[in-house]
Amino acid sequence: MSNKNYRTGDPKIDQLIEELADVSGDKECREMFRQILTSVTKLGMEHCDLGDFKLINTAVKELRHAFRVFVPHRSVRKVMIFGSARTEENDPLYQLTLELSRKLVAEGFMIISGAGGGIMEAANRGAGKGNSFGINIKLPFEQSANPYIVGDPKLMTFKYFFTRKLIFIKESDATVLLPGGFGTLDEGFENLTLFQTGKTLPRPIVLLEPENESYWETWLDFVDSVLIKRGFIAADDRKLLQVAHTADAAAQYVTDFYRVYHSLRYVHGLTVLRFTREIPAELIRQLNNEFKDILANGRIEASPPLEEEMATREHLNLPRLVLHFDQKSFGRLNEMIHTINEGVS
Numbered sequence: 001m002s003n004k005n006y007r008t009g010d011p012k013i014d015q016l017i018e019e020l021a022d023v024s025g026d027k028e029c030r031e032m033f034r035q036i037l038t039s040v041t042k043l044g045m046e047h048c049d050l051g052d053f054k055l056i057n058t059a060v061k062e063l064r065h066a067f068r069v070f071v072p073h074r075s076v077r078k079v080m081i082f083g084s085a086r087t088e089e090n091d092p093l094y095q096l097t098l099e100l101s102r103k104l105v106a107e108g109f110m111i112i113s114g115a116g117g118g119i120m121e122a123a124n125r126g127a128g129k130g131n132s133f134g135i136n137i138k139l140p141f142e143q144s145a146n147p148y149i150v151g152d153p154k155l156m157t158f159k160y161f162f163t164r165k166l167i168f169i170k171e172s173d174a175t176v177l178l179p180g181g182f183g184t185l186d187e188g189f190e191n192l193t194l195f196q197t198g199k200t201l202p203r204p205i206v207l208l209e210p211e212n213e214s215y216w217e218t219w220l221d222f223v224d225s226v227l228i229k230r231g232f233i234a235a236d237d238r239k240l241l242q243v244a245h246t247a248d249a250a251a252q253y254v255t256d257f258y259r260v261y262h263s264l265r266y267v268h269g270l271t272v273l274r275f276t277r278e279i280p281a282e283l284i285r286q287l288n289n290e291f292k293d294i295l296a297n298g299r300i301e302a303s304p305p306l307e308e309e310m311a312t313r314e315h316l317n318l319p320r321l322v323l324h325f326d327q328k329s330f331g332r333l334n335e336m337i338h339t340i341n342e343g344v345s
Helices: 011-024 027-046 050-073 092-106 119-127 161-170 182-196 215-228 235-240 247-257 281-290 307-312 330-343
Strands: 078-082 110-113 132-137 155-158 174-177 205-208 242-244 261-267 270-275 295-303 320-325
Touching (some): 011 027, 027 050, 050 132, 050 155, 050 161, 078 092, 078 119, 092 110, 119 132, 132 161, 155 161, 161 182, 174 247, 182 235, 182 330, 205 215, 205 247, 215 235, 215 242, 235 330, 261 307, 281 295
Parallel strands (some): 078 174, 110 132, 205 242
Antiparallel strands (some): 270 320, 295 320
């Protein structure tokens, strides 16, 4: 709920909340802070369930701490790497992860891992000191932090998977998945679902394994022969991800995604795509021919910053394209972003 009329209904309590918001919140965020205080107060006024209060208290504390850790690093793009905690150091997957993590850091990215052993350890180890984050989870087994993130102030430990997964998505710009168990598949499906439904911004999602392995090949056979064949997902949803068999290929896919594309925002029915370079008029004409199927109406056009972007001073120096995206063809939107990246010299 986001409503300036959102109140507890008790004038005295509402006044106290107003006063607290005045002294505690930044001016730009004051109204949202007031609504947060109102929600917490209404929770206490409406019922008393200690279990509910513990859940909310822990979740808010975990999110607050994670935001505090990530805020100083938000100008740097980050890649989250998932895979089995049980992968041994002598496994080719471990070595592949080491190599990938090193290459991504060399390209200016930071790394986010689940902080445990196996693939997570290799990700932190390859990134080197100070270049990665560990988002740990409290489990009764298997999930102590690996030695390459222990003692780092960028190590966080979560009680709840839902807050941990939220931070993984919110604070990262790309996802690389290596073979793993239920946890790896859970994170992979979460990423794909959020991208497919528009609940997260476009991002590169890479399925990585050596040429001689068939983990992802087997999984994609199921996707093709069951999910797509039975109409549970669209064929274009396959374009949300990319398979890679070397660290070079995976790193290249991630870096290429942000070669020209910068970010996306929705403004009153318009989708605004922002870029680091001007998009030639000839390429815009090509996009209108090749991707007219993803338009609800109108055309893809170059645009100056919109009024709402001006108000929040969002990347005002960047070139833009605007379109009435149909809000469902995210595989095709992803394909269009790659076409733009490849079409701008």
